[in-house]
Amino acid sequence: MKRKVSKNPIKKKREEKRIDKLKKAGRIVKGVEIPERALAANPDKQNCGAEYAVKLSYQDIQYICAGCGKEGVWSAEQQKKYFETQKGNIYNKPKWCYECRHKRIQDKHEEK
Ligand SMILES: [Zn+2]
Numbered sequence: 001m002k003r004k005v006s007k008n009p010i011k012k013k014r015e016e017k018r019i020d021k022l023k024k025a026g027r028i029v030k031g032v033e034i035p036e037r038a039l040a041a042n043p044d045k046q047n048c049g050a051e052y053a054v055k056l057s058y059q060d061i062q063y064i065c066a067g068c069g070k071e072g073v074w075s076a077e078q079q080k081k082y083f084e085t086q087k088g089n090i091y092n093k094p095k096w097c098y099e100c101r102h103k104r105i106q107d108k109h110e111e112k
Contacts, residue, residue, distance in 0.1 A: 029056040039076035047087035055083065055090065063093070067100030 019028070027034045034040045038057035048054050058076035065072055074094040082088040096104065 030054075032056050035059070039080055041080060042084055045084040046090055047083070048090045053090050055079075058083075061094055063095065065097035065100055066095045067103075068097060070097050072097045 019033075022028050022033060026040050029040055030043060034057040038059045041055045041057050043054035043056060046054055058079040060076055061074040061079070063072050063074060064070070072094065082092075083090060
């Protein structure tokens with residue numbers, strides 16, 4: 001009986017093609033494949049002091065608002081904008097829903 005060839009050249013080629021396609025689509029960030037449901041990040045644009053903290057991809061984050069207890073979702077698109085365009089703190093996590101955050105800002109203004 002013949003031994004199975006462990007490194008199938010057709011499969012290998014197919015895998016290379018797949019990786020190539022992912023690279024062209026921007027789905028490989030710093031050599032890491034981005035999960036299908038995640039949004040690819042651009043680590044070079046992030047405001048990050050330490051290399052290990054960079055985000056390679058974003059996924060929707062579910063959270064409970066610390067103010068009203070409402071469930072919220074911080075979408076991958078919002079995170080990308082926050083970290084890469086607004087240069088937000090890389091360690092920040094969602095805590096307040098939009099209404100509560102807005103109210104807090106208003107309250108702070110009124111105190112002054
Ligand atoms: Zn809230």
